[in-house]
Amino acid sequence: MVSIISVAKAAGVSNKTVSRVINGEPYVTEETRERVEKAIRDLGYIPNMAARLIRSSRSNTFGIITDYVSTTPYSVDIVRGIQDWANANGKTILMANTGGSSKREAEIWKMFQSHRIDGVLYVTMYRRTVDPQAGDVRIPTVMINCRPQTHELLPSIEPDDYQGAQDLTRYLLGRGHRKIGYIRLNPILLGAQLRLDAFRKTAAEFGLAESDLSIRLGMEGPVGAEKNYVFAVATEMLQQKDRPTAIMSGNDEMTIQIYIAAMALGLRIPEDVSIVGFDDFRTVSLALKPELTTAALPYYDLGLEGAELLNSVVTGNKVPSSRVMPCKLVERTSVRSV
Amino acid sequence: MVSIISVAKAAGVSNKTVSRVINGEPYVTEETRERVEKAIRDLGYIPNMAARLIRSSRSNTFGIITDYVSTTPYSVDIVRGIQDWANANGKTILMANTGGSSKREAEIWKMFQSHRIDGVLYVTMYRRTVDPQAGDVRIPTVMINCRPQTHELLPSIEPDDYQGAQDLTRYLLGRGHRKIGYIRLNPILLGAQLRLDAFRKTAAEFGLAESDLSIRLGMEGPVGAEKNYVFAVATEMLQQKDRPTAIMSGNDEMTIQIYIAAMALGLRIPEDVSIVGFDDFRTVSLALKPELTTAALPYYDLGLEGAELLNSVVTGNKVPSSRVMPCKLVERTSVRSV
DNA sequence: TTGTATGCGTTATCAG
DNA sequence: CTGATAACGCATACAA
Numbered sequence: 001m002v003s004i005i006s007v008a009k010a011a012g013v014s015n016k017t018v019s020r021v022i023n024g025e026p027y028v029t030e031e032t033r034e035r036v037e038k039a040i041r042d043l044g045y046i047p048n049m050a051a052r053l054i055r056s057s058r059s060n061t062f063g064i065i066t067d068y069v070s071t072t073p074y075s076v077d078i079v080r081g082i083q084d085w086a087n088a089n090g091k092t093i094l095m096a097n098t099g100g101s102s103k104r105e106a107e108i109w110k111m112f113q114s115h116r117i118d119g120v121l122y123v124t125m126y127r128r129t130v131d132p133q134a135g136d137v138r139i140p141t142v143m144i145n146c147r148p149q150t151h152e153l154l155p156s157i158e159p160d161d162y163q164g165a166q167d168l169t170r171y172l173l174g175r176g177h178r179k180i181g182y183i184r185l186n187p188i189l190l191g192a193q194l195r196l197d198a199f200r201k202t203a204a205e206f207g208l209a210e211s212d213l214s215i216r217l218g219m220e221g222p223v224g225a226e227k228n229y230v231f232a233v234a235t236e237m238l239q240q241k242d243r244p245t246a247i248m249s250g251n252d253e254m255t256i257q258i259y260i261a262a263m264a265l266g267l268r269i270p271e272d273v274s275i276v277g278f279d280d281f282r283t284v285s286l287a288l289k290p291e292l293t294t295a296a297l298p299y300y301d302l303g304l305e306g307a308e309l310l311n312s313v314v315t316g317n318k319v320p321s322s323r324v325m326p327c328k329l330v331e332r333t334s335v336r337s338v
Numbered sequence: 339m340v341s342i343i344s345v346a347k348a349a350g351v352s353n354k355t356v357s358r359v360i361n362g363e364p365y366v367t368e369e370t371r372e373r374v375e376k377a378i379r380d381l382g383y384i385p386n387m388a389a390r391l392i393r394s395s396r397s398n399t400f401g402i403i404t405d406y407v408s409t410t411p412y413s414v415d416i417v418r419g420i421q422d423w424a425n426a427n428g429k430t431i432l433m434a435n436t437g438g439s440s441k442r443e444a445e446i447w448k449m450f451q452s453h454r455i456d457g458v459l460y461v462t463m464y465r466r467t468v469d470p471q472a473g474d475v476r477i478p479t480v481m482i483n484c485r486p487q488t489h490e491l492l493p494s495i496e497p498d499d500y501q502g503a504q505d506l507t508r509y510l511l512g513r514g515h516r517k518i519g520y521i522r523l524n525p526i527l528l529g530a531q532l533r534l535d536a537f538r539k540t541a542a543e544f545g546l547a548e549s550d551l552s553i554r555l556g557m558e559g560p561v562g563a564e565k566n567y568v569f570a571v572a573t574e575m576l577q578q579k580d581r582p583t584a585i586m587s588g589n590d591e592m593t594i595q596i597y598i599a600a601m602a603l604g605l606r607i608p609e610d611v612s613i614v615g616f617d618d619f620r621t622v623s624l625a626l627k628p629e630l631t632t633a634a635l636p637y638y639d640l641g642l643e644g645a646e647l648l649n650s651v652v653t654g655n656k657v658p659s660s661r662v663m664p665c666k667l668v669e670r671t672s673v674r675s676v
Numbered sequence: 677t678t679g680t681a682t683g684c685g686t687t688a689t690c691a692g
Numbered sequence: 693c694t695g696a697t698a699a700c701g702c703a704t705a706c707a708a
Contacts, residue, residue, distance in 0.1 A: 001395070046451045046452050048454060049388075049453050050387075050389075050392045050397070050453070051388075054386070054389050054392060059388070080435070083435050087442065092432060092449060093432070093433050094430060095432075096421060099422070107425075110384055111430060113384045114384045114385050116387075116388060136382045253625055254625075256594060256625040257626075260597065260598075260626065260627050261627075263601035264601060264627075266604075268602075281621075284594070284621070287591055287592075288594060289569045289602075
């Protein structure tokens, strides 16, 4: 393996001078610099991070801990945001997922520690409260899409589910809908409660009575093994004599079943019933016809900003606190004015 | 930072003895071992991988290079398979994605090299041929879901699209369907051609004429910016006087549009028309009602086996060659016998 | 069964 | 501006 010393020999300088060139330090003649750079190119020298770390105790590496990657294709964008930030800032990403096991999680923290990573991004695939199982390990951490359940005060960055649902509700109201159905997400998800609250409060502020709202549970049970009532519930809701003119769905995925339920009853979208989703999971929202009006969860930005936040924690630049990022309403064609 | 030497001092032994305990080497008294282990616990000592690597030049780390993670939620399972293997075998995973830029890819290879990783898993989100842009970097590599375009002969592991489509076609044929529609995937995807070939040949072997087959293009154009004709094509196909009794879809995602097209025409599934997908992208295949019969792409196993394969390349145990993994037919309720 | 000495590829110190 | 040398945390060879 070609090391800094071989380069030094080839360039006829000392190892320290090579080190200076590599790290862009001052006090090197332009001529020396060029000679060293040539030697580096010729020999195909690539610095050894491990050796660097052992001296400088800064690994320039962030770790990502996720819970379930596979079962939720939605939030992979968080990871992409992190990776883009890392790429733009010369950081390396170590990645591991717990699969929900806290034993495995403890091992991951140790593994991260053994690599002397600079910071951890703790990412959950659904927004929820969690308790990182770091054991004795102490590494600067930023939580993305989740927040600590108890004592420990870790900075976090989350989507603004409330504002997203509020925007969606106002949108429906603004288009004249006065009878609105709501099919709820799994209540164990933090976003579920916030979205429902926003829906209820916004409708009430607008003067709708609770009886104008038809609120039903679409899913429940543990993540990954939930019971799914969406199709049945949507069918019932749409068979009511005084059926809603619009249905708001807990998320885009559930909307597939609402579409199918409506169509099976011979109802057209949006002529007979308007539908809005949540998440902007494009695999679904663009595949549905008419395409789905929904609120986009800012997953990519969560990752990007989370990494940036972690970096400022690590370098001690700012005192970081918890943040919330807005959801953006994406207007397509699944809603009509009444 | 607590090092092996602090542990040695605390336990009243030499650094080498501590090293023996850590690495589970023989020739340590049970009593000494216990004393060392206690010191390790007390001090919260965690080995420094960087220091270990610098001596042993085996990083126990694999790198994953992906192209597009975000736009394709489908194949995240590959990554999960890799991570599970890594976890079970004490390896660490370094991850980076190119976003399609070969400049960035070259940087990633260098970054991997600078971390002295043992091997690279080159993963694409769609099955296709690619040319790794490794530059001068030489690291053992296994390709997952793709194969090298040119000269270089890298071991690869891919799903058996042909067999999957063959099984699906036989399934339809076995259920009495004799007029079958096929809506094609984007032709730039390797799987698209294979699936179509399998469909055509299997139907021909069974005695169907080309005129019994209604084959239409569902999508085309560059990945991430493709044109989507599925809804229109499905609608046309189902309006034909002599319409197919079953439609085979390029993938599950496209099936959403086929369902909606059928239902908008007042057709019931599967009574009036049977539908099969491909991929078993469960977000879709389980959300559709009736639930979708489809062929499951073995993504998780691709990751698991790919990592295993890479490991045998790295350790030089086997001479690895290219492999193909079967797709599994998942029977649900979207097909009826005619 | 245990310990000592040396070296891995860097960066840091300090002297030139 | 440049270089000699120490030091980082660990593993390896060899000695005891």
